[in-house]
Amino acid sequence: MELTDAVMTKVAEEYGLDIGGHCAALDVELLALAGRAAGLLAGVVVHPLVPADARDDSFLVAVYLDPKVAAVSFPVHVREVNPPHRTSVPNALRYILGRIGQIADQVVAEHDRWSGRGRR
Known part of the structure; x- marks a missing residue:
């Protein structure tokens, strides 16, 4: 699904x-849920990690390839997915969802x- 203005409006409504x-900046876990509810990020779940300190806002991106198999990222810090500067809500949503998708x-x-499987 394309990250159009109409889709971003739907995600914003889901997110509130x-x-x-x-x-x-936005709560990445809740945004991923809103994105999935809007038809984006199928099979993708964001799992927050327990912070090592007050500045550590890291999470994992899990992609469920089937009900019994998930592939998981290395820890990702929230600053790696948030926009580099303050922007409009649609642009922030597009940026964050795009980064999570990448x-x-x-x-x-x-x-x-690593598995030798040809998927996608």
Whole structure:
């Protein structure tokens, strides 16, 4: 599914954001849930890690390849997926969901490479 303005509006509604606002960071786990509810990130789940300190906001991206198999990323820090500066809500959503999607694609590619499976 493409990250169009209509899809971003649907994600914002799922997430409970004012589409006319601005933001620099969002809760990545909740945003991934809202993205899935809007038809994005199929099979992708974000798992927050227990923070080592107050500045450690890391998470894992899991891609469920089937009900019994998941491929998981290395820890990702939230600053790796949040926009580099304050922007409109649709642009922030597009940026974050796009980055999570890129990480998920990398996870699947690595899984395929190491498992010898040809997926996607």
